[in-house]
Amino acid sequence: MSTAIVTGGGRGIGRGIALRLAKDGHAVAVVDVNKAGAEAVAAEIAEAGGTSTALACDVTDRAAVFTMVDEVAGELGSVDVMVNNAGIAQVKTLLEVTPEDLEAIFAVNVYGVLYGLQAAAERMIEQGTGGKIINASSIAGHSGFDFLGHYSATKFAVRALTQAAAKELAKHRITVNAYCPGxxxxxxxxxxxxxxxxxxxxxxxxxxxxxxxxxxxxxxQTPEDVAGFVSYLAGRDADYMTGQAVMIDGGIVMV
Structure with a gap:
């Protein structure tokens, strides 16, 4: 059985992804800064007959992310799919954005994605069996939105990390893609x-x-709409897809 980690899995899109991957047959580690939320989703998975565990982790803490990945591998046997879903939003004009705002949003949306990518890739390389790394971008990572300018910047950054990681990790049979909800x-x-x-x-x-x-x-859009696409990215049908940041938004932004 393959193992998937979903950060920010305690609610919203993350919850939808965790439930769908469990339905697909993955053992799922539900990870959230809010342990109670993670435990509630893990319990839903268990009640449906799936395999799950819940862990608390602040994705802005690099050491904590690496420890979390090690714990998941130890408990569930491997790390085969990493969904870097955790993210936050802020609404401000660019003229109002403070250094503290930037530090907070980049810490979660960019640093958190990179730390998860690093920890998962390290584990997948050690396992030698390849893997899937799936990052949360947004339609705001393809088109900057007013009042969400610095949020948009973080999601553009996720696209860049996804493309670079796809090139660097391909030799290890690790694919790296992103999903862009609306x-x-x-x-x-x-x-x-x-x-x-x-x-x-x-x-x-x-x-x-x-x-x-x-x-x-x-x-x-519903979380289930997003989860269906993440299910594809996590599965064998997406084995030849890497470096992509695909919009799943009902047709808002079209390129």
Whole structure:
């Protein structure tokens, strides 16, 4: 049985990915800074007959990430799929962004992805059986969004890391790809919707409704929509795919 790690797995998109990978037959390590959230998702997997474990980890702490990967390998036998999903958002104009804002968002969205990539790749190389590293980017990693400029910068950075890692790790039979969601009905988008009101004067829910009109398929995305694509990236059908950051957004950004 292959083992998958999902960071930020305690809620939202991460929860959807963890549940789907377990359904696909992977043993899943649900990792979150909030241990209770990780345990709740791991319990859902166990109740459905899957194999799971829950770990608390702050992805901004490099040593903690490496320790977490070692613990997963020790408990579940290997690390075959690494989903660097943990991320945060901030809503501000670029003129308002502070050094503290940059440090916080880059620490999670960029450093956290790189640390997870490093730890997983090291383990996969040692195992000698290849692997899949899957990173969370965004449509904001293809097109910069106003009021989300520094968030967009982190997601552009994830695309660069994904491409470079794909080239460096190919000789080890490790593929590296990214998924780029759009407007997903999660706590993160609730936060964006709420914070946007300070800039556009719209009532709660109106910003989400406005942005949702950009979706060609006509509905807000669900975590399960994202999880279905991550399932593909984690599976054998994606063995010849690497270095890609693919939009799964219902048709907002098209290239």
């Amino acid at each position: 407007i997903v009905g999660t706590d993160m988008w609730d936060l964006i919707d709420e914070r946007m009101s300070a800039y556009n004067g719209k009532a709660k829910g109106e910003t989400l409704e406005q942005y949702s009109q950009l979706i060609a398929l006509g509905r807000v």
